[in-house]
Amino acid sequence: MLVHRLDGGPGDFDPLLRRIGAARVVMLGEASHGTYDYYRLREQLTRRLVTELGFSFVAVEGDWPDCDRVHRSVTATAGADPEPRVALESFRRWPTWMWANAEVARFCRWLRAWNVDRPEPERVGFHGLDVYSLWESLEAIFGYLGTEHPDELAAAREAYRCFEPYGRRVEEYASASRFVSARCEEEVIRLLTRIRAGVGRDGPSAFAAWQNAEVVAQGERYYRAMVGGGPQSWNVRDTHMADTLDRLLDHYGPAAKAVVWAHNTHVGDARATDMADAGMVNIGQLARERRGADDVVLVGFGSHHGTVIAAPRWGAPAEVMTVPPARPGSLEHRLHELLPERAMLVFDPTVPTAPPAPGEPAVPAEPGGPGVGVPDWLAGPVDHRAVGVVYDPSFEEWGNYVPTRTADRYDAFVWCDRTSALHPLAAKSVTGELETYPAGM
Incomplete structure (x- = not known):
């Protein structure tokens, strides 16, 4: 030692x-x-x-869609905001201060400066590993398919319709799934299968769509397990984060x-x-x-x-x-x-x-x-x-x-x-989820 x-x-x-x-x-x-x-x-x-x-990249305990906006900024992707702080301030899921803070903003500004002088394949990414963003990931899939693969929108609509009666209140869906036939598991698995087969995984946009489909599938499992109590939801969540890490390493290549x-x-x-x-x-x-x-x-x-x-x-x-x-x-x-x-x-x-x-x-x-x-x-x-x-x-x-x-x-x-305490940005929390197990980790 x-x-x-x-x-x-x-x-x-x-x-x-x-x-x-x-x-x-x-x-x-x-x-x-x-x-x-x-x-x-x-x-x-x-x-x-x-x-x-x-x-090759930094992967954090955060949502994929939120962190993807940060990733696009730090890698200087066309159309992304040149100031990573703006992407961080758009985080809406409580607790926003985990990533929307001055300390992460400083690192992300440095990372963008490091990246802009390098070829795109060598730029260092910033990604989210977590499982919470079921609705946000569904919306991201709609956006991608509508632009790149409109013929695949039907599968996404079926998954959306399954969750639609519960609005964005995933806890109500999760609670209902314990007592009535409210499970959307089959629909999201079909969505994931279609995206894997029909969209592919090559290129950053296709990979992000695939990852969002994985979030929807595992998020549905997570919220059902969450209302049941016990450690199973924790295991769904951490296994999803480990699987996402493996997918990222494969995506970045054998030397990643x-x-x-x-x-x-x-x-x-x-x-x-x-x-x-x-x-x-x-x-x-x-x-x-x-x-x-x-x-x-x-x-x-x-x-x-x-x-x-x-x-x-x-x-x-x-x-x-x-x-x-x-x-x-x-x-x-x-x-x-x-x-x-x-x-x-x-x-x-x-x-x-x-x-x-x-x-x-x-x-x-x-x-x-x-x-x-x-x-x-x-x-x-x-x-x-x-x-x-x-x-x-x-x-x-x-x-x-x-x-x-x-x-x-x-x-x-x-x-x-x-x-000492960190310094939150002025992000406004408008969404949340059931409390994690153990509390807030």
């Missing part, structure tokens, strides 16, 4: 880049969806992955490399947490299983105290909240005692823990520990904080923590002792 101080210099992430090496997938987490420091450090690391290691931005609960391997006991999987686990541990690097983030953008209840306006000091015995409390303000742990179980370099912090091993790579308190289970978009700081004593074997869940961990 390597412990490295982050001092804001150009070599901050050098040890992590060496660990990443030739890996094709790097997933960068966050302990909340509303912390400036996580977004800023993730941006800095992603810039280096793009410029030094040739990564992906950066994923998502919450720690999605990025960190679920098998190293109590999520596994509940029968839940996530994209970090699925990527390791599908591609092998050598081709996937999972990076978690955490902090001891600070402020965050979150909401007191689902659908409520965002506000700045205080994140209290981590509770005693937690991972965050231990790292607060041992590490400086900013630091990074890089786990490699094949390398014995080395003495710290001059000026580097030491993370002591404990008697009876595994003796190779990491101390036992990082190898064994410890509570690890997870803040959702719905947050109640007073609940810290009982909840907001996930039992975690840190060195198994992540390949590296970025530490920020004190953090």
Whole structure:
């Protein structure tokens, strides 16, 4: 295990880049969806992955249609808005601040500047992995087919008619599907099959239409599972995100490399947490299983105290909240005692823990520990904080923590002792969905 101080210099992430090496997938987490420091450090690391290691696209825990507008802007597609901030401000699904914020806007402006001097096939994309945008994806399919394949509009109309009695209230459709014959599964599968066969997958517009059809199909499954309760909707969602990541890697070509931005609960391997006991999987686990541990690097983030953008209840306006000091015995409390303000742990179980370099912090091993790579308190289970978009700081004593074997869940961990809230843009939330499971992750 390597412990490295982050001092804001150009070599901050050098040890992590060496660990990443030739890996094709790097997933960068966050302990909340509303912390400036996580977004800023993730941006800095992603810039280096793009410029030094040739990564091909950024895939985020966001809706495909919304992120496709951002993608078109950052890749300077004809007809797209030249200012990515405009595309971000058009996000309407609550919680808009996850991606419609000044930190993402700054990264996207940089990404556009990086792309415009490069040939189109070499431009770095920005894509959404999530499953929520059932109606928006249907509308995008209509737009594409109406222009490019009007003969295929009939299949899209059949899927639309199935959902039409429920308007945009997908929760009403999902609830009805439990008691009456309201399932649209057959219609959306037919739509997906027709698009796969009749439209093809070559070219960015055709690929986007195919992906939107996948969102409609999996979104229908997700909303039906959501009203049933339990972890199944979570698994539908994360499996869809993992499948979308695989499709993107295939679309970009055999040498493609992906950066994923998502919450720690999605990025960190679920098998190293109590999520596994509940029968839940996530994209970090699925990527390791599908591609092998050598081709996937999972990076978690955490902090001891600070402020965050979150909401007191689902659908409520965002506000700045205080994140209290981590509770005693937690991972965050231990790292607060041992590490400086900013630091990074890089786990490699094949390398014995080395003495710290001059000026580097030491993370002591404990008697009876595994003796190779990491101390036992990082190898064994410890509570690890997870803040959702719905947050109640007073609940810290009982909840907001996930039992975690840190060195198994992540390949590296970025530490920020004190953090501050991010800066939302002026996007207006007009749509939402049933609360995610677990809440707001």
